[in-house]
Amino acid sequence: MFKSLAVPEFLAKIDPVKCIRCKRCIQNCGWSVYSWGGDKVLIDTFKCVKCLRCYHYCPEEAITIEDNPVIYRNNANWGYNHIRNIKRQAETGGIPLTGMGSDLPYPILFDHLLIDACQVTNPSIDPLREPMELRTYLGKKPARLEFDKGPDGKLRLKTKMPPQIKLEMPFIFAPMSYGSISLNAQKTIAMAAKELGIVMNTGEGGLHEEIYPYRSNVIVQVASGRFGVNPDYLNAGVAVEIKIGQGAKPGIGGHLPGEKIPLDIAKTRMIPVGTDALSPAPQHDIYSIEDLRQLIYALKEATNYTKPVSVKIAAVHNVAAIASGIVRAGADIVYIDGFRGGTGAAPVIIRDHLGIPIEHAIAAVDDRLRQEGIRNEASIIAAGGIRSSADAAKAIALGADAVALGTSALITMGCTVCGKCYTGNCSWGITTQRPELTVRLDPEVYAERLINLIHAWSHELKEILGALGVNAIESLRGSRERLRGVGLDSQTLDILGVKPAGR
């Protein structure tokens, strides 16, 4: 076998003077970059993904990971990734895979939107002194309510409210299956969701028995592979989600190879050990909107109309019309995943070139549902590239009810967005099933960090609301008047329904 002509991305280096030969780097690296050479640590830098596990666990700070200066000759057209992928494909004939959301420099509209603040004519509100409300309910809302008056003169609700998911803050955790992430990672998220009063989502990998205690904070997903789906599963959580697509790989199925299906995952997914877990590209009983309607109602029947049904789609060109169809088909929640959304594994070419950004998608969907007078019929969850509470605030102002967080949640567990989730070697124990790696991720410890993050973002969101002079999240939701665009062309502003700064 000849040496690969694909140049390594990173150079792992160990300072031989500082190194005390403790071999912790060898132990910690999930990619086998390091090995013991008898008197020193040997480095196979081709394998390095710059996840920085070794760097953090080196007691002597002897390790540095540098970007390889020996990259190809500078060329604005033939970039490093183009040349490297061609070389890899020439060597393997395969489709290069990747993990996480696209890292290409497409415009990020969140970074071109600015939020308003109060001065003089309306007062800002201090969230440290005044109540500031983030509570959000996801689900179908009737257009109007009817009441009776009780004997005490108080209102009695006559209208039957459809089932709702109650969130103490407008965040949920994005679907990440057991299989794509470790059970410890899933447990971390479940514990945090419970503590925070929000929800997590099983993804398509079924519901492990150790997640059952958190069921009142769990959305169970039904995807094209139908893994782990049975009546108990459907009724286990607070809602059921039909996964049609994913922002990172719209129109693409999934394939968890048999070697990654040990007994525990096999049990959870309800498939034989060692068989490939195939998620077909489409759901094989959904070839049209009326088919979707049948599945939505089949799930509502199976759950006795006690749980909202969510439909998750990737943001694609025609997303507004698709979302409208989904709402008319009976969905209570539409989950829209922008093209920058994360993934455990996707072909690079698909991740980087299919779909549209979440910002456009939220605006288009919210507008369409309002034009059709059905915005109340379903809640909108926005996902795919929410990096901060500011992104969340902007997504909500554009029209989302809540945002879903995937990558940011994993970052609290040590993830550095190295993008190698698909290898199953995650040194942080997140996107791997290797027991020696997953054991590193202590759910108790990391749940606290995740809770810290969401608390911090909630505080920031409250500060933003206070500056806006409002004290409830519903006054920001869809209030695009409080956003201004900078450096956006007039057509984009028009699509977003946002004025340019200065107007």
Next chain:
Amino acid sequence: MNHNFQKDISGCGLVGIINRDGKRISGSFACNSLCLMNDRGNGLGAGYAAYGIYPEYKDLYAFHIMYDELGAKTDTEEYLKKNYHIEKKEPMPTASVPTIKIHPIIWRYFIKPLPEKAERELANLGDDDFVVHTVMKINSEIDGAYVFSSGKNMGAFKGVGMPIEIARFFRLEEYEGYIWTAHTRFPTNTPGWWGGAHPFTLLDWSIVHNGEISSYGINKRYLEMYGYKLTLLTDTEVVAYLFDLMVRKHGLDTATACTVLAAPFWKRIDDMPEDEKEAMTALRMVYGSALMNGPFSILFGHSKGLVGFNDRIKLRPLMAATKGKTVYMASEESAIREICPSPEKVWAPRAGEPVIVELEDSR
């Protein structure tokens, strides 16, 4: 849905008087009270609404329309003729006020929708709905025409000027009403446009309002989903339409509508008895986009009563007082004492808790 609008911002002073026994009083009371608060306005808008002023035409819709030029009047009247029986039309009686040099052409009409309307696709609309449609249509489609009053046995009078000037211009001392609301305005970003003054009215709702609705953006988009066209771009217009939607169309009572606009906090709702908690939670879930967030005090008049209320944390002033069968509300206690020197009871309504006053014979 157009997002390229310039929103109107203003501060204000307001006054409301209601005689619960239906006794009619002259407009000079409201004017005198309001004039005490001249420093709450800057001469760029004042206005009044009065109920009970047209008893002889009480079954007809009284349209007050301002025109920028006669062409707009021709277009408007042509439309009205096709769809309405016009009992009477006349120029609005006005007096010459030296400081008011330029003003629109103002006419009033006492009318009723024809059973056979020219707009056949709207033939099945009830009279009130058709009048709302007419107001929206004229205001948004006929350039230079603006219907600023459209209720029965009530009317709005407003324009650019100080309260005393507007009262004299419209000869308000000659009108007698059982409810009066009045407003002086301190706009910060709009040139003086007569239509931009308060009150804002629709059918027999009238609103005077002090404040800025920080949730305007979503309130507007919420109303647009139900077919309202927000042509004035004022917060006040939003209030009027939200009331119209919730009370007239959705059948909520006034108190419940106020609960939506200045919703109780979740913390309070969570401590309520189960039934009430369920009702309040549903109200907030369903009408969250109608929550008016930001500082305001509002007087909301209708043919059977007057409601005054504040935002949920009372960021703008509102005082109330009673004497006999009369209830007064105003931005400042001094404005009440100016016309009622010794009220029996004076209080500051709490944040979000409406003062609802109804006529004695309204039940």
